[in-house]
Amino acid sequence: MDKKRIAVLANLKKNAPRSSDSPLDQWDDLDSEKTVNAIVEAIRVAGHECEFLEGDVTLIDTVRKYKPDLCFNICEGHYGDSREAQVPAILEMLRIPYTGSKVLTLALTLDKPMTKRVLTYHDLPTPPFQVFEDADEPVSPELEFPLFVKPSREGTGIGVSQKSIVSNLNELKQQIRDIITRYKQPALVERYIEGREITVGVIGNLKPPAARRLPEDEDSPRIQAGLMFLPPLEVDLAPFQESDVVYSNRLKVDLADQLNYICPAPLDEDTVQELNWFTAAVFRVTGALDVARVDFRLDQNDHWKPYILEINPLPGLSPGVSDIVIEAAALGISHTELVNLILNTAMRRYGMIE
Ligand SMILES: Nc1ncnc2c1ncn2[C@@H]1O[C@H](COP(=O)(O)OP(=O)(O)O)[C@@H](O)[C@H]1O
Numbered sequence: 147m148d149k150k151r152i153a154v155l156a157n158l159k160k161n162a163p164r165s166s167d168s169p170l171d172q173w174d175d176l177d178s179e180k181t182v183n184a185i186v187e188a189i190r191v192a193g194h195e196c197e198f199l200e201g202d203v204t205l206i207d208t209v210r211k212y213k214p215d216l217c218f219n220i221c222e223g224h225y226g227d228s229r230e231a232q233v234p235a236i237l238e239m240l241r242i243p244y245t246g247s248k249v250l251t252l253a254l255t256l257d258k259p260m261t262k263r264v265l266t267y268h269d270l271p272t273p274p275f276q277v278f279e280d281a282d283e284p285v286s287p288e289l290e291f292p293l294f295v296k297p298s299r300e301g302t303g304i305g306v307s308q309k310s311i312v313s314n315l316n317e318l319k320q321q322i323r324d325i326i327t328r329y330k331q332p333a334l335v336e337r338y339i340e341g342r343e344i345t346v347g348v349i350g351n352l353k354p355p356a357a358r359r360l361p362e363d364e365d366s367p368r369i370q371a372g373l374m375f376l377p378p379l380e381v382d383l384a385p386f387q388e389s390d391v392v393y394s395n396r397l398k399v400d401l402a403d404q405l406n407y408i409c410p411a412p413l414d415e416d417t418v419q420e421l422n423w424f425t426a427a428v429f430r431v432t433g434a435l436d437v438a439r440v441d442f443r444l445d446q447n448d449h450w451k452p453y454i455l456e457i458n459p460l461p462g463l464s465p466g467v468s469d470i471v472i473e474a475a476a477l478g479i480s481h482t483e484l485v486n487l488i489l490n491t492a493m494r495r496y497g498m499i500e
């Protein structure tokens with residue numbers, strides 16, 4: 147195999163800027179040294195040269211000095227509405243290839259309301275919603291309590307807790323106010339979907355011309371060629387019914403090691419096919435590349451109808467912990483193999499390998 151020079155680009159939690167007026171959970175989506183070292187090691191095991199570079203402003207110099215053939219990008223960024231798109235934008239400017247989705251997709255999908263508008267345009271099922279920049283805006287008649295309130299542009303359950311579920315106008319306003327003040331961004335209010343919590347990982351790229359069309363109706367073929375679906379993972383929230391009925395920041399960060407993940411999730415074959423199709427469709431309409439994870443809730447009050455919550459084009463890759471790492475393991479794919487699957491998917495896309 148052709149030996150390449152690969153730079154792993156990430157934002158380490160320990161390198162994150164500190165300031166006293168920011169929320170405590172602000173950097174919960176950044177990566178640990180353990181994760182980054184495991185990725186670097188996986189790429190070296192495959193025979194490549196590999197180094198880690200911090201994805202901040204220093205990158206402009208360090209990446210030009212290192213001269214990688216390709217970057218393995220998992221940067222979440224630090225500041226701004228486009229923070230996940232900033233490193234890809236620099237790499238585009240320097241004409242350096244990189245793994246995963248590009249600028250437009252990363253900027254779009256960090257913004258949950260904007261993503262939901264795209265999904266709605268394509269008739270993909272996502273909970274009805276309204277965006278609030280002010281707690282006193284009138285509530286759309288389409289929205290009935292209970293509702294769910296979360297930040298428009300965060301991840302890792304940041305700003306999500308039991309308090310996100312609101313059952314009357316007072317609670318709604320209070321929670322909107324809280325989110326706007328704490329996270330300095332609009333609050334996304336959705337219908338609360340009571341039910342099961344499922345996430346589906348996907349690796350690959352849709353083969354053209356499938357990549358350019360979605361079936362117009364139920365009878366058209368659902369083209370998913372080029373994508374490899376990982377088995378659906380269910381987060382078993384039953385043990386936390388008293389405290390957390392949603393996949394909160396507390397569960398994702400503080401109690402991650404106590405969570406019970408069921409993979410493959412106990413679902414009938416038709417449901418798995420439907421979730422895979424929605425995953426492919428979301429991947430397609432957001433323009434994702436190489437890897438992603440799509441989060442769903444299945445509505446227990448409506449025949450377990452699936453709702454798309456969001457797409458994560460930079461899914462966590464912590465060994466033994468992150469959802470898609472657990473999904474890969476259920477297929478017998480190790481962390482090392484998973485990293486190289488993603489790397490090879492990108493190299494193939496750039497024509498660097500067959
Ligand atoms: N409309 C909703 N109804 C029910 N639960 C929700 C809803 N939106 C979010 N949640 C819960 O909050 C969690 C985090 O929300 P999500 O939109 O996936 O953001 P994050 O980027 O933090 O993962 C979900 O996994 C789910 O448990």
Ligand SMILES: [Mg+2]
Nearest residue numbers: 302441455456
């Ligand atoms: Mg999520």
